[in-house]
Amino acid sequence: MTHKQAIQRNFARRGATYDSHARIQQWMAAELLRGCKEAVLQARTILEVGCGIGTMLERLLDRGLLTRSAYTGIDVEAECIRAAAQRLQGYAARRQSSLTIDSDGTMLFATQTQDVRITFEAADLFVFLEHAPGKSAWDLLVAHAVLDLVDLDTALIDQALGLRAAFHQSGSLE
Numbered sequence: 231m232t233h234k235q236a237i238q239r240n241f242a243r244r245g246a247t248y249d250s251h252a253r254i255q256q257w258m259a260a261e262l263l264r265g266c267k268e269a270v271l272q273a274r275t276i277l278e279v280g281c282g283i284g285t286m287l288e289r290l291l292d293r294g295l296l297t298r299s300a301y302t303g304i305d306v307e308a309e310c311i312r313a314a315a316q317r318l319q320g321y322a323a324r325r326q327s328s329l330t331i332d333s334d335g336t337m338l339f340a341t342q343t344q345d346v347r348i349t350f351e352a353a354d355l356f357v358f359l360e361h362a363p364g365k366s367a368w369d370l371l372v373a374h375a376v377l378d379l380v381d382l383d384t385a386l387i388d389q390a391l392g393l394r395a396a397f398h399q400s401g402s403l404e
């Protein structure tokens with residue numbers, strides 16, 4: 231098992247409680263969102279790879295950065311995806327916001343100013359992106375605290391063409 235695989239395995243085991251200990255990541259995310267606010271506000275379709283338990287989605291909703299948009303979050307760990315969907319339900323309940331779930335699992339989060347379609351999928355980002363071009367296209371890629379867990383040559387070089395084909399414009403948060 232490589233070092234990256236060991237980190238990934240530990241994350242999968244502790245994913246549900248990760249955010250309460252991830253102080254550096256929380257600070258990183260806040261800084262990142264401050265710097266990329268305009269790019270996020272302009273994006274109508276957002277793909278987050280390695281979304282974990284959905285903390286970035288919560289931050290985007292909290293800051294009002296998602297208004298009329300569609301967000302897709304993928305993670306290789308099915309357990310994280312389940313936790314993300316559950317967490318979103320708790321978040322909507324606390325905010326007294328409307329959250330409805332379509333028969334295909336798409337979640338619709340709505341407030342007076344927000345109308346966001348949310349899809350979570352358990353998938354490896356490389357497999358997902360291989361099949362994405364031609365199926366869907368996004369305005370913005372979010373990958374927060376993820377690239378250190380994957381093979382960078384594959385992620386940034388082999389997948390570059392697939393990524394370009396999958397995105398409307400080159401915008402990314404890393």
Ligand SMILES: C[S@@+](CC[C@H](N)C(=O)[O-])C[C@H]1O[C@@H](n2cnc3c(N)ncnc32)[C@H](O)[C@@H]1O
Pocket residue numbers: 238241242245255279280281282283285286304305306307310353354355356373374375376379380
């Ligand atoms: C350190 S966590 C960060 C989670 C989240 N982005 C955040 O900032 O809280 C890294 C996440 O990337 C996911 N991940 C790692 N390799 C992946 C891959 N090949 N495809 C999809 N997700 C992956 C892990 O399961 C984990 O949820």
